[in-house]
Amino acid sequence: MAKRVDDLRDLGRFSEPALLIMISLAEGPKHGYAMTEDIARISGQRLGPGTLYGGITRLEQKGWIEPLPSDDRRRPYKLTDAGHTVLNHRLAAMKALAKVATTRLATS
Amino acid sequence: VRAATLLRLYPRAWRERYGDELLAMTGDGPLSLRKTVDLVAGAVDARVTQGETMPRVLKNLCATGNVQTGLADGVRGAVTIVGVSLLLSGAGILAGRYGWDTVREFVLGISFPASMVAMSHVMYLRRQSAAAKWAITGGTLAILTVITAASIAW
Numbered sequence A: 001m002a003k004r005v006d007d008l009r010d011l012g013r014f015s016e017p018a019l020l021i022m023i024s025l026a027e028g029p030k031h032g033y034a035m036t037e038d039i040a041r042i043s044g045q046r047l048g049p050g051t052l053y054g055g056i057t058r059l060e061q062k063g064w065i066e067p068l069p070s071d072d073r074r075r076p077y078k079l080t081d082a083g084h085t086v087l088n089h090r091l092a093a094m095k096a097l098a099k100v101a102t103t104r105l106a107t108s
Numbered sequence B: 001v002r003a004a005t006l007l008r009l010y011p012r013a014w015r016e017r018y019g020d021e022l023l024a025m026t027g028d029g030p031l032s033l034r035k036t037v038d039l040v041a042g043a044v045d046a047r048v049t050q051g052e053t054m055p056r057v058l059k060n061l062c063a064t065g066n067v068q069t070g071l072a073d074g075v076r077g078a079v080t081i082v083g084v085s086l087l088l089s090g091a092g093i094l095a096g097r098y099g100w101d102t103v104r105e106f107v108l109g110i111s112f113p114a115s116m117v118a119m120s121h122v123m124y125l126r127r128q129s130a131a132a133k134w135a136i137t138g139g140t141l142a143i144l145t146v147i148t149a150a151s152i153a154w
Helices: A008-025 A032-043 A049-062 A081-107 B003-007 B012-026 B033-049 B056-065 B071-097 B101-122 B130-153
Strands: A065-067 A077-079
Touching: A008 A032, A008 A049, A008 A065, A008 A077, A008 A081, A032 A049, A032 B012, A049 A065, A049 A081, A049 B012, A049 B033, A077 A081, B003 B012, B003 B033, B012 B033, B071 B101, B101 B130
Parallel strands: none
Antiparallel strands: A065 A077
């Protein structure tokens, strides 16, 4: 039986905020405020502080992101190798789904 | 409402880990209604997912209730509850024979709850320290005595 790859969808209602956080961090390390601004810019969604840190907590527990040392109160986070793999996996699944949806729309 | 106020709703471990950076992000000023609701929902989520919905004291009490008991403990408990119950009931009946009706009423009234306390002493509390064991048993018996005596007096 094939080993199941950890999936962002395991995070329940935090799967979408977590996906947005990971996409934001794919560009490079960012702290909370920078993530919120970047996510608002790329997706049009402004995550509230509770939602953002709910997502960060889960991603850190999963080992998909990690904090970087900081002298500032604003701690930056970066995507880990495991997080990179999970994000790639999720984006591939979304791409396949988008392809099916596009094909169906074109033939309907 | 300010974020620092709402941060108190989060579990202590969460606050120590993420509190500073969250405050650095939200700033010290009053929050919008949307951010307030979002932080309160986040606090509920943090308490549920961090397993701190139950106060530590209550958690310890529940853990005490889950004391593992074996067959020997069960037998010891059964013998104690039946033995103490019979002993006190016999003493009450005997007191009645001698015409000590108040004593009879008191001893018969307390016989079953007292036997339950005695059973707990040898069974569920057996791993507690002697001081804790006697404080719980003695305290409960003292309360039972007062309640039973008061119910007879009034």
